Amino acid sequence: MREPVVDVAxxxxxxxxxxxxxxxxxxxxxxxxxxxxxxxxxRQTCCGQPFINTGATREAARLARAHLALFEKADAVVxxxxxxxxxxxxxxxxxxxxxxxxxxxxxxxTFELGEFLVRELDRSELGxxxxxxxxxxxxxxxxxxxxxxxxxxxxxxxxxEPGVTERLLxxxxxxxxxxPERPDECCGFGGAFSVKFPEVSTRMGRDRVRALAxxxxxxxxxxxxxxLLHLDGVARREGLGPxxxxxxxxxxSGLDG
Amino acid sequence: MSELLDARAATLLPDGEPLRRxxxxxxxxxxxRDAAVAALPDFEALRTHAQAIKTHTLDYLDAYLExxxxxxxxxxxxxxxxxxxxxxxxxxxxxLRERGVRRVVKSKSMLTEECGLNPYLEARDLExxxxxxxxxxxxxxxxxxxxxxxxxxxxxxxxxxxxxxxHMQTPxxxxxxxxxxEYARRDLRPRxxxxxxxxxxxxxxxxxxxxxxVCTNEGNADLGMSLPxxxxxxxxxxxxxxxxxxxxxxxxxxxxxxxxxPITAYTSLVTGPRAGGELHIVLVDNGRSRLLAxxxxxxxxxxxxxxxxxxxxxxxxxxxGHAYGQAVAGPIGAVLAPALSSQAEGRRxxxxxTLCGSCSAVCPVRIDLHGQLLAWRRTRAHAGAxxxxxxxxxxxxxxRAALLRAAGALVRLCWPLLARRWPGNPLGVWLLGRQLPAxxxxxxxxxxxxxxxxxx
Numbered sequence: 001m002r003e004p005v006v007d008v009a010x011x012x013x014x015x016x017x018x019x020x021x022x023x024x025x026x027x028x029x030x031x032x033x034x035x036x037x038x039x040x041x042x043r044q045t046c047c048g049q050p051f052i053n054t055g056a057t058r059e060a061a062r063l064a065r066a067h068l069a070l071f072e073k074a075d076a077v078v079x080x081x082x083x084x085x086x087x088x089x090x091x092x093x094x095x096x097x098x099x100x101x102x103x104x105x106x107x108x109x110t111f112e113l114g115e116f117l118v119r120e121l122d123r124s125e126l127g128x129x130x131x132x133x134x135x136x137x138x139x140x141x142x143x144x145x146x147x148x149x150x151x152x153x154x155x156x157x158x159x160x161e162p163g164v165t166e167r168l169l170x171x172x173x174x175x176x177x178x179x180p181e182r183p184d185e186c187c188g189f190g191g192a193f194s195v196k197f198p199e200v201s202t203r204m205g206r207d208r209v210r211a212l213a214x215x216x217x218x219x220x221x222x223x224x225x226x227x228l229l230h231l232d233g234v235a236r237r238e239g240l241g242p243x244x245x246x247x248x249x250x251x252x253s254g255l256d257g
Numbered sequence: 258m259s260e261l262l263d264a265r266a267a268t269l270l271p272d273g274e275p276l277r278r279x280x281x282x283x284x285x286x287x288x289x290r291d292a293a294v295a296a297l298p299d300f301e302a303l304r305t306h307a308q309a310i311k312t313h314t315l316d317y318l319d320a321y322l323e324x325x326x327x328x329x330x331x332x333x334x335x336x337x338x339x340x341x342x343x344x345x346x347x348x349x350x351x352x353l354r355e356r357g358v359r360r361v362v363k364s365k366s367m368l369t370e371e372c373g374l375n376p377y378l379e380a381r382d383l384e385x386x387x388x389x390x391x392x393x394x395x396x397x398x399x400x401x402x403x404x405x406x407x408x409x410x411x412x413x414x415x416x417x418x419x420x421x422x423x424h425m426q427t428p429x430x431x432x433x434x435x436x437x438x439e440y441a442r443r444d445l446r447p448r449x450x451x452x453x454x455x456x457x458x459x460x461x462x463x464x465x466x467x468x469x470x471v472c473t474n475e476g477n478a479d480l481g482m483s484l485p486x487x488x489x490x491x492x493x494x495x496x497x498x499x500x501x502x503x504x505x506x507x508x509x510x511x512x513x514x515x516x517x518x519p520i521t522a523y524t525s526l527v528t529g530p531r532a533g534g535e536l537h538i539v540l541v542d543n544g545r546s547r548l549l550a551x552x553x554x555x556x557x558x559x560x561x562x563x564x565x566x567x568x569x570x571x572x573x574x575x576x577x578g579h580a581y582g583q584a585v586a587g588p589i590g591a592v593l594a595p596a597l598s599s600q601a602e603g604r605r606x607x608x609x610x611t612l613c614g615s616c617s618a619v620c621p622v623r624i625d626l627h628g629q630l631l632a633w634r635r636t637r638a639h640a641g642a643x644x645x646x647x648x649x650x651x652x653x654x655x656x657r658a659a660l661l662r663a664a665g666a667l668v669r670l671c672w673p674l675l676a677r678r679w680p681g682n683p684l685g686v687w688l689l690g691r692q693l694p695a696x697x698x699x700x701x702x703x704x705x706x707x708x709x710x711x712x713x
Contacts, residue, residue: 014655017701018665019694024701025708042702046655051648053612055634059652066656094631140613152291153569153618155300182284186571190611195686197262197609199269202690203276203575204611233691 006121008036009074011110013084013225014046020225026248027080027113033255034123036078044070049087052095053191061095068092068103076120077110080248082142082224085112090145112146113248114223118164124171129254131174135217135242136165137208137231138184139224148223152184165223165247172250180211189230205234209241217242221250261602262572262580262609270411270577279577282410286568289517290619297513307510308623310503311559318549321464321497322540328467332529334536342372345541349374349456349489350381352537356487358383358453362445364471364478365389366458367405367562368491368541370584371597374456386448388477390441397424403578405585406515406564411577445477455481459492459538460561461507465500468528469538472511472521479525488530491539494546495558507561510621514563544597553632557592559622566616566626572609581606588616592629595638607633658702665700672696 008031012024031038048063067088071077079085088110093099099107117123142148142165149163150156162170169177188194188204195201208231212220220242222228228244235241262269270276294300314321326336339345345368353361361383363369375396378385387396391408395401397420402408409417414432421427427440457478461470469490471478482488498504512518530536548554567573567587578586582602583594591610594603607630616626640648654660668675675684676693684693699707 012701014661018661018668019697021697021699021701021704025704028705040705042705043658045658045661050655051652053631053634054608054648055631055637055640056645056648056652057635059648063652063656091631094635140611140615144614144618151615151618153615155294155297157298157301184615186611186613186615188571188575188611190613193608193611197572198686198689200262200572200575200609201611203272204571205690207280207575229694230691232694233687236692237690 006036007075008038008116009071009077010038010040011044011047011071011077011079011084012040013079013081015229016081016225019229020246023080023225023246023248026246026252027078029252029255030113030117030126030248031078033126033252034117034121039074041070047084047087049084049091050191052087052091057095061097064088064092064095064097068099068106071106071110072102074106075109076116077106078113078116079110080113080223080225080246082112082139082146082148083226085110086141086145112142112148112223113251114164114168115146115148117251118167124164124167126168126171126251127173127255128171128251129173130250132218133176133178133216134169134245134250135178135180135212135215135220136169136183137180137187137212137220137222137227138165139222139227140184140186142223143184149184152182168247168251169221173254175250178215178217180208180215182211185211187227187231189227191226194230201230202234205230206238209235209238213241215242219243219245219250221245221247223247261582261605262576266580268577268579268582270575270580275411275413276575278413279411280574283404283407283568283574286407286516286564287619290514290565290568291517293513293517293519297509303506303509304621304623307506307621308559310498310506311622312556314498315495315549315555315558318494318497321499322494324464325462325467325497326540328464329462329469329529329538330467332467334467334529334538337537337539339539339541339543341543342541345372345491345539345543346374346377348539349491350378350383352487352489353378353383353454356453358487360384360386360448360452361454361456362386362388362449362452362481362485363392363456364458364473364481365392365408366456366491367402367585368458368493369456370402371543372491372541374491386445386452388445388449388475388481389473390438390475393441393445394420397421401579401584403586404564404567405562405587406567411579449480449484452481452485454487454489455483455485456489456491457482459490459496460511461504462492462497462538463499463501463504464497466528468501468526470504471525471527472508472523474516474518474522476523479523482525482527483531486534487537488527488534489537489539490527491541494540494542495560511561511563514565514619514621548596551596554592554596554629556624557589557596557629559624560589560593561622562589563621565619565621569615569619570610571613571615572611576609581609588626588630589624592624592626592633595633595636604638607631608639662700662702669696
């Protein structure tokens with residue numbers, strides 16, 4: 001055994017469970033590969049993000065309470081969707097739940113898959129192999145709220161080391177990483193925004209798809225499933241752009257055993 | 258249903274070339290800002306310092322306003338207080354009427370846009386000429402500014418040439434920006450000379466000295482406040498800052514954040530009236546003290562109107578400023594509208610954001626703009642009864658694993674039907690510009706059970 005066993009509670013958000021199950025399986029595979037003992041409780045559902053984002057605080061609070069109760073015993077919660085992680089880590093505190101120290105700790109110990117690997121386990125080289133040209137879509141919540149990369153708006157006094165998502169991708173054998181023009185422009189999903197303002201949402205999506213297509217990448221990857229689903233929808237309608245694949249699916253590629 | 262930012266609304270920026278041009282022109286300002294702030298290694302610290310000054314000033318705003326009033330009065334200015342836009346317009350009109358003024362030149366002021374001063378004065382037979390080039394263009398086009406710093410950014414050069422041709426009899430088909438600017442200058446110069454009053458906005462007001470500060474790139478405000486005998490300066494009560502030293506902090510941030518310039522071409526500090534002239538300063542509340550009393554939203558009063566949040570906002574760039582239906586568009590417009598707008602539609606604007614957070618990341622005074630949008634959403638002012646019932650039902654389904662899985666199974670069963678566009682498809686809005694993903698197959702929970710079950 002190279003390292004001690006780490007117990008991890010796998011948090012598969014509702015829409016990943018239903019619409020992108022392969023991402024959940026890939027996350028499970030990666031975590032087991034690095035030696036984690038992964039626990040998955042099938043009673044988990046939704047963290048409440050759709051309700052928080054539309055201001056439905058009462059509904060959100062009920063879901064948040066249930067989420068915290070379900071994961072109560074976990075030492076670390078890992079999730080392959082950055083915006084759900086940001087919801088738990090940053091937005092639960094705004095729901096008026098009066099979170100106790102244990103709940104606060106749980107919020108702080110809820111991790112996006114990539115940051116868990118790099119920051120908690122100090123593992124960026126997993127032995128993955130994915131011989132393709134891949135463009136990175138930096139999802140906004142992951143980038144600006146979880147700091148998985150470096151927002152283009154920020155001024156850094158000294159040049160920072162690459163963000164966690166980039167470090168993981170650079171360590172994948174055969175993978176050629178490329179960046180679209182305007183490397184952190186929003187894709188236009190925005191949850192309820194995508195259906196409340198569909199025209200502007202798809203205008204944003206189309207621009208992103210064009211920028212990604214210009215990189216001539218075969219795949220586009222990211223740490224948030226929702227952005228990838230939206231982009232996939234736009235790309236297929238436009239008949240343009242690289243195929244979406246989640247970070248977890250790339251990391252799970254070519255692993256031994 | 259509201260039509261803000263909606264494809265059916267005539268106010269949405271047209272798709273195609275106008276959209277591409279607008280997005281490129283506005284994002285260019287963001288790029289210039291990036292280059293300018295990157296040259297200041299202590300930029301992030303400067304933002305923090307500016308935020309601290311604003312927070313402190315807003316916490317003691319009453320005291321600083323009174324200090325400003327007494328210092329401005331000591332310097333010879335007359336200070337007026339206006340509770341709302343109507344009171345402001347009335348005060349300004351009264352000053353002009355008492356002096357028999359017929360012709361007014363104005364420099365750019367978002368506050369007077371907010372108060373609707375131009376139409377108010379024009380309805381009372383005054384000639385009001387906007388002298389900022391962008392403002393002049395939207396005035397000739399009889400429309401509102403679409404951006405707080407570059408008011409006519411939604412207009413192409415050709416459209417501006419056509420407007421000038423119609424209103425100034427310039428040659429048809431002219432679209433060269435240098436020549437167009439020269440025509441505007443020639444048209445404006447006699448108007449400056451004939452004006453009996455100049456109205457300006459205020460970027461900063463310094464409590465310590467009673468000074469108002471006006472920043473422009475065209476020098477038009479300087480002409481407007483130097484040539485006519487009467488200068489009226491209109492400002493929101495949040496514009497006051499404590500000292501001249503504080504001004505240095507904000508001047509380092511303002512133009513860099515706005516257009517990437519180290520400083521605006523003209524930065525004029527006015528303390529009292531010029532010799533033989535009059536200076537009247539109108540302090541306007543118009544909902545601001547309500548915001549000040551609201552601890553959740555007070556920070557939005559820190560805004561220095563640099564426009565950086567508009568320039569970076571991917572929604573603003575794709576929608577255009579007119580789609581917001583307010584004097585101030587973009588993220589800060591959506592944050593202020595629920596408090597300051599008289600229109601009910603303004604309450605829906607906080608929804609017009611993906612919460613990408615880029616606005617918060619560029620704001621020179623560190624307003625948590627996307628957090629503010631979320632906070633306004635929590636007031637639920639936008640949600641009708643139908644939406645609330647639907648959300649309650651959705652929360653019940655998403656809150657129970659069994660119901661979620663049952664709903665998911667139903668969706669998977671109907672997938673081929675839902676993926677097609679037909680009238681009445683509940684996913685119709687999604688399908689307007691997008692397709693559904695490929696059929697996802699069995700849920701993660703199901704596959705996990707199979708996987709782990711088979712291993713045991």
